[in-house]
Amino acid sequence: MARKVKTRDRILQTALALFNEEGEAEVSTVEIAGVLEISPGNLYYHFKGKEAIIEALFDDFEEEIRQVLSAPIKRALSIEDNWIYIYIVFEEINDFRFFYNNLAGILERCPDLRPRFARLLRLKEETAASILAALEREGVIACSRAEREALAARFAAHLTFWLQYVGLAGAESDSRRTINKGVYAAMMMIAPYVPGDRAAFTELLDGYIASQK
Amino acid sequence: MARKVKTRDRILQTALALFNEEGEAEVSTVEIAGVLEISPGNLYYHFKGKEAIIEALFDDFEEEIRQVLSAPIKRALSIEDNWIYIYIVFEEINDFRFFYNNLAGILERCPDLRPRFARLLRLKEETAASILAALEREGVIACSRAEREALAARFAAHLTFWLQYVGLAGAESDSRRTINKGVYAAMMMIAPYVPGDRAAFTELLDGYIASQK
Numbered sequence: 001m002a003r004k005v006k007t008r009d010r011i012l013q014t015a016l017a018l019f020n021e022e023g024e025a026e027v028s029t030v031e032i033a034g035v036l037e038i039s040p041g042n043l044y045y046h047f048k049g050k051e052a053i054i055e056a057l058f059d060d061f062e063e064e065i066r067q068v069l070s071a072p073i074k075r076a077l078s079i080e081d082n083w084i085y086i087y088i089v090f091e092e093i094n095d096f097r098f099f100y101n102n103l104a105g106i107l108e109r110c111p112d113l114r115p116r117f118a119r120l121l122r123l124k125e126e127t128a129a130s131i132l133a134a135l136e137r138e139g140v141i142a143c144s145r146a147e148r149e150a151l152a153a154r155f156a157a158h159l160t161f162w163l164q165y166v167g168l169a170g171a172e173s174d175s176r177r178t179i180n181k182g183v184y185a186a187m188m189m190i191a192p193y194v195p196g197d198r199a200a201f202t203e204l205l206d207g208y209i210a211s212q213k
Numbered sequence: 214m215a216r217k218v219k220t221r222d223r224i225l226q227t228a229l230a231l232f233n234e235e236g237e238a239e240v241s242t243v244e245i246a247g248v249l250e251i252s253p254g255n256l257y258y259h260f261k262g263k264e265a266i267i268e269a270l271f272d273d274f275e276e277e278i279r280q281v282l283s284a285p286i287k288r289a290l291s292i293e294d295n296w297i298y299i300y301i302v303f304e305e306i307n308d309f310r311f312f313y314n315n316l317a318g319i320l321e322r323c324p325d326l327r328p329r330f331a332r333l334l335r336l337k338e339e340t341a342a343s344i345l346a347a348l349e350r351e352g353v354i355a356c357s358r359a360e361r362e363a364l365a366a367r368f369a370a371h372l373t374f375w376l377q378y379v380g381l382a383g384a385e386s387d388s389r390r391t392i393n394k395g396v397y398a399a400m401m402m403i404a405p406y407v408p409g410d411r412a413a414f415t416e417l418l419d420g421y422i423a424s425q426k
Contacts, residue, residue: 025238025318103381104314105238118383143405146415150401154367160381161374168316168373170331188363192356192405202359 128155341368
C-alpha cells in the first residue's frame with residue numbers, strides 16, 4: 001500500500017514539474033510515464049487520464065493556498081511581515097503556475113474546477129479585505145469603504161495575474177526577483193492610503209526592494 | 214479579385230466570432246469552413262492552417278489597439294472623456310478576447326506573436342504614463358516618480374487582465390457592465406492621487422458608474 005501511495009505522489013510531482021516547464025497542453029500522460037520510467041498502464045492504474053492528474057494537482061494547490069490565505073491576521077504587521085506574507089502567496093501560485101498560464105484551456109476540459117477557482121478568487125479578496133481592515137484599525141492606512149473594496153479586488157487580481165503579466169512582458173526570468181517586484185507593486189497600492197508622510201513609506205519600500213537582490 | 218478579398222474577410226470575421234464564443238482551442242478550420250458554407254479547400258486557399266488565421270486576426274487587433282493607444286493625449290481630459298477613452302480600450306480587447314483567454318496556448322503555437330504581445334504591453338504602459346503625466350501637468354493628480362511608474366504598470370496589467378478576472382470570478386455576464394466596472398476600477402486607481410478632496414472625486418466616480426446601467 002505504501003508503495004502505491006509513493007508512485008501516485010511521484011506521478012503528481014513529475015506532472016507538476018513538466019506542466020510548469022513545458023505548458024500543460026504540451027505534456028501527455030505517456031510522456032509523464034516515460035520520464036518516471038513506469039508503464040502507461042501503471043500510470044493509468046493511478047490516474048484515469050490527464051484530467052484526473054490536473055484535478056489532483058488542483059486539490060493540492062487549493063489546500064495549500066487556502067492554508068496561506070486563511071492564516072488569521074489579527075493586527076497590522078510590520079512592512080517586513082507583510083512583505084513576507086505576500087511573498088509566500090506568490091510563491092504558492094508560482095509553484096502551480098501552469099494553472100494560470102492556460103486557465104481557459106484547463107477550465108474547458110475540467111469544468112468542475114471553474115467554481116473552485118471562483119471561490120479561490122473570493123478568498124483572495126476576503127483575505128485582502130481583512131488585511132486592509134487590520135491596517136486601518138491600527139491607523140497605518142485610512143480609506144473609504146469604496147476605496148477599500150476597490151483595493152481588495154485589485155489585490156486579488158494582482159495576485160492572480162502578476163506572474164503571467166511579467167512572463168508576457170518578457171522582462172524578467174528569475175522567479176525570486178519577479179515575486180519581489182510583485183510584492184513591491186502590491187505594497188505600492190497601499191502607499192497612497194498611508195496618512196501624512198506617504199513619501200516616507202514609499203522610501204521604506206524602495207529600500208526594501210533594493211535589499212532583496 | 215474583389216471576390217477573393219471578401220471571402221478572406223468573411224473567414225476572419227467568422228473565425229473571430231467562433232474563437233470568442235467557443236474558445237480558440239475548440240474550433241477547427243473545418244468548422245469555420247462549415248459555418249461559412251465553403252469547402253475546406255477554399256479556406257485553405259486563403260489560409261494555410263489555423264495559425265495563419267490567428268496571426269491575421271492579431272494583425273487586425275494590433276492595428277486597431279495601436280490606433281486607440283497612440284491617440285495623442287495632450288491635456289487632462291474630463292472624467293467623462295477619460296471614462297470613454299478607457300471604455301474604448303477595453304472594448305477593443307473584448308472584441309479580440311479569445312487571445313487573452315488562452316494566451317499561453319496561442320503563444321505556444323504562434324511564437325512570432327510573443328514579442329508583438331510584449332510590445333503591446335509596453336505601449337499600454339507608455340500610454341498610461343502619458344495620461345498620468347497630462348493629469349499631473351494640469352494639477353489633477355500629484356504623485357512621485359516611483360508612484361507614477363507603479364501606477365502605469367498597474368494600469369497596463371489591469372487593461373490586460375480585467376475581463377479575464379471577471380470571467381473567472383463568474384460575477385458578471387453582460388460585457389457592457391463588465392467594461393464599465395473595469396473603467397471604474399481604473400479610475401479608482403487614480404483617486405488617491407487627487408490632491409485635497411479625494412472623497413469628492415470618488416463620489417463623482419460613484420455617480421458616474423451608477424448612471425451607466
